[in-house]
Structure formats: structure tokens, C-alpha cells
Amino acid sequence: MRSLELWSAIALIVLASSGGDVLLSAAMKRIGDLDQLRLRSGLMAVVARVVSEKYFLLALCCFCVGFFSLLTALSWGDASLVAPASASMTFVVSAVMAKIFLKEDVDHRRWAAAVLVCIGVALLR
Amino acid sequence: MNCRKYLVLLAVMCFGSAGDALLKRGMNDFGPIDLHHPLQVLAALGNPWVLAGIVVLIGFFATYLNALSWADLSYVLPATALGYVGVTLLGKYFLHENVSPMRWLGVLLISCGVGWVTRGPALTVSSSAESRVRGSEEQHEVA
Numbered sequence: 299m300r301s302l303e304l305w306s307a308i309a310l311i312v313l314a315s316s317g318g319d320v321l322l323s324a325a326m327k328r329i330g331d332l333d334q335l336r337l338r339s340g341l342m343a344v345v346a347r348v349v350s351e352k353y354f355l356l357a358l359c360c361f362c363v364g365f366f367s368l369l370t371a372l373s374w375g376d377a378s379l380v381a382p383a384s385a386s387m388t389f390v391v392s393a394v395m396a397k398i399f400l401k402e403d404v405d406h407r408r409w410a411a412a413v414l415v416c417i418g419v420a421l422l423r
Numbered sequence: 424m425n426c427r428k429y430l431v432l433l434a435v436m437c438f439g440s441a442g443d444a445l446l447k448r449g450m451n452d453f454g455p456i457d458l459h460h461p462l463q464v465l466a467a468l469g470n471p472w473v474l475a476g477i478v479v480l481i482g483f484f485a486t487y488l489n490a491l492s493w494a495d496l497s498y499v500l501p502a503t504a505l506g507y508v509g510v511t512l513l514g515k516y517f518l519h520e521n522v523s524p525m526r527w528l529g530v531l532l533i534s535c536g537v538g539w540v541t542r543g544p545a546l547t548v549s550s551s552a553e554s555r556v557r558g559s560e561e562q563h564e565v566a
Contacts (some may be wrong), residue, residue: 323496346479369464373456377440377447378514382507389500396497404497405545414536418477421529
């Protein structure tokens, strides 16, 4: 039962983190290269531009859900299981979502990496 | 990709794995969360290890934002996944957890995937941007 609870918490981390990652990536692509913006306008302008981006704020909401799910999962299982399992599954789900929602070119190299990560996660159990 | 961008990716890995390990250290002091009292998790925010983990994870977030501003999400996530190795090492030597050979093999496979994907392009070039570049090249050729 505790194992089911642990993997449910990990699934919630994955969904919240993937949604947050996609929203965050969309926000940063709208803003552009942060280093170039900092050189042009200064650090405070970068901070102001980032925190006024609506996708960024939505991403933060998703990450809050993911963070408290992570704390709960860490209280139930080992860090060396929870952190890699949730992060690597987040990678796979995020790659699918990036392909669908962000229209990224997820080529054979990136998909092959996803398969390797999936096998790695299965071994972590 | 230049040296500074690789350093940003390295910082994402280091901050991410150290932050996770610090959070776990804090939650070890706190004990298991009861599903019937989920707000117990808020009390964990007063733990110094958890607070230190949050500070380190803010560093992770800043470097992660920087990376996402010049690279694809499907590149940044695997490119920074070597942090799994870091968190496993911290789990074994800092938290004294038992890491079985199968888990080490899992970490190794994840790392192989990471190493492979980082050899590819970091950013998707949109068709409109690509056509602008081609148009510019053709103008140069005509000139």
C-alpha cells in the first residue's frame, strides 16, 4: 500500500513538473535569451520581464504542486529512488508535451534518449 | 554552444542534485507525512535542512530559466540529467542510503541517454526563421 502511495505521489510530481516545464519553456521563448536582455537592460529589467510573464506565473503554480508532492514522496521513500524516478519520467512526459505543445524538433536522438531513460527508471524500482 | 552555456548546464545539475539531497535530509528529521493530515507538510518548511534545500533549489531555478531561454526543453532536461548520478552519490555517502547494483545500472542507462542527447542541436529552428535565413543567404549570393 505504501508503495502505491509512493508511486502515486511520484506520478503527481511528474504531471505537475511536466506541465510547469512546458509553460516555463513557452515563457522563456517569448522573452528570449536572458543574457542578451541583461546586457541590454540590466538585471532588474530581466527580473521584471520574467515575473510579468503570465506563462511563468502559471508554471510557478504547477511547480508548487510538484514541490509539495516531492516533499511528501521524500518522506515515504529514498531520495536516490524518488528524485531520479520523478525527474527522469518528467523528462519523458515533457519531451512528448514539448513535441505537441511547443512544436519542438524531438528527433531520433532525443527519442532514443527517452527510451534509455525509461529503462533506467524501470531498473530504479 | 559555448563554454559559458556548458557551465550553465553544469550549474543546473549541481544545484538540482544538492537541493534534492538537502530536502531529503530535512524530511528524515520530520518523519513520514500522514495522508489524513496533509498540511503537516507545511511544518517541514521550518526545518533548516529543508530551508537550505529551498535556497539551493532557487539557484537551480535561476540557472534552469537561463538555459531554457536559449535551448529547447527537450534538450535541457536530458542535458542536465547527470544530476541523477549526483543525487545517487549524495544518497549513498551523505544520507547513507542503500543503493543496489540495479539502481546503479539504472542511473548508468539514464546517463548514457543524457550523454547522447547533448551531442545534438540545442534549439529547434522554426520554419519561418529558417526561411528568413535562407532568404538572407540567397540575397548575399545575388549580391
